[in-house]
Amino acid sequence: MAPAKHRDLNSLPGKLLPWFERHARDLPWRTLPADRAVGERPDPYRVWLCEIMMQQTTIPHGTPYFHAFTERWPSVEALAAAKDEDVMSAWAGLGYYARARNLLKCAREVTARGGFPETEAELRKLPGIGPYTAGAIAAIAFDQKAAAVDGNVDRVFARLLALKGEWAAEKKVIAETVRALVPEDRPGEFAEALMDLGATVCTPTKPNCLICPVSDLCAARAEGEPERYPIKPAKVAKPVRYGTAYVLRVKDQVLLVRRPDKGLLGGMLALPTEDWVEGGFAETRPPATAEWEDIGEVRHVFTHFALRFRVMRAEAARKPKIPGAIWTNANAVKGLPSVFEKAYKLALK
DNA sequence: AAGGCGGGGTG
DNA sequence: CACCCAGCCTT
Incomplete structure (x- = not known):
């Protein structure tokens, strides 16, 4: 021994x-x-x-x-x-x-x-x-x-x-x-x-x-x-995912949603977005029909992937019926995870 | 045992 | 770019 x-x-x-x-x-x-x-x-x-x-x-x-x-x-x-x-x-x-x-x-x-x-x-x-x-x-x-x-x-x-x-x-x-x-x-x-x-x-x-x-x-x-020291295993490279965030304004209100409890950013307030995929930007599926304008892109790094996040913005005259919608005063938005905070700030410019 | 899960600071 | 940080939970 x-x-x-x-x-x-x-x-x-x-x-x-x-x-x-x-x-x-x-x-x-x-x-x-x-x-x-x-x-x-x-x-x-x-x-x-x-x-x-x-x-x-x-x-x-x-x-x-x-x-x-x-x-x-x-x-x-x-x-x-x-x-x-x-x-x-x-x-x-x-x-x-x-x-x-x-x-x-x-x-x-x-x-x-x-x-x-x-x-x-x-x-x-x-x-x-x-x-x-x-x-x-x-x-x-x-x-x-x-x-x-x-x-x-x-x-x-x-x-x-x-x-x-x-x-x-x-x-x-x-x-x-x-x-x-x-x-x-x-x-x-x-x-x-x-x-x-x-x-x-x-x-x-x-x-x-x-x-x-x-x-x-x-x-x-x-x-x-x-x-x-310490001698740790090499980290694997992060893949890049692509996604789109939608900033829909109706007068002084903006459309937010709450993400499901499980998974990435679970339970957090967020901008509407589709699933994020590797390989490039997918077809857009905006939360409502409107004149969507491409505002630009923000980048964000998560634990196991990097995200290129395209930001789309539109203005509507009336609130469309959207299940789970959380309409929020556009000047009082708080509580967003950083990736959505970045996207929203870009849309405010 | 391995992978998912944030974000920012540092070199 | 990479690595790190008062790690935990699920599969």
Whole structure:
């Protein structure tokens, strides 16, 4: 039996936590080490909200949304009582809209049961809470001995251990390694410290090993090319899809629709559009008969394809009967996902 | 295990 | 252009 790789890292928490006391990022949802030391704990609602919001999202992009949500819905009960369309609208532009749908589901389940569960296993059962988020909430909000392994932590440990194997398998090694290192007394600070190390020191392209508190433990550093890790599979090229958005004006109103809950941009307010296809622009099927004018094109990149989006505009004297139509004041349009926001802005010119 | 699912910032 | 980011869910 080979010795576990984490055996070499037993001194890591003792080096990392003192560093964190000096260099923790002061984020709006955090309770810093000095305040934790005198017994303060973060509000579980804010911890949960920020964790969901920051999934696959940069802190600068997500932070304004965190402020907007906590101001408008200060508690999980307040959020649970919100209207679906208000929450989806407030989430517009943040992306991964299934998060917003699950956020509401989760808020309502939590409110119904009288508060957040405190263990990783129970948190994991709630919608939108996966392995990372369950560990993060349990550790940060409830002082549970749980690990929070996000992209930062994956990168840090890929380097500490100089992992060269298949990435999906190595991520499991990392998860077990981190789990074994979580200190009993300060699991939340340990989770935040690892993330901060990855975000501010052990960065993707130019890790700053000279200021790293655990560089002496790092196998990749010893090899000399830490930036070579993590070794991930090559990404496949994104195909291009083509689509058309329709901006139909009737006096001061514009035609919007709501997309079905499942699938791309699910549950979001949108401009009418057909399915987007590869190979070129298809025949147009506008939502109403009118004098349609080709306004131009916007481009947008999604996770697994790029979109060339042609924008058509027309003006009608009266509102045609259109099932599902959401007629909206043209100057008060809000809550559109970015791709439709781009298209609509083009049509306003 | 693999693929769907946003958006913006950075080099 | 590519890669990355406080990942989760479905199939």
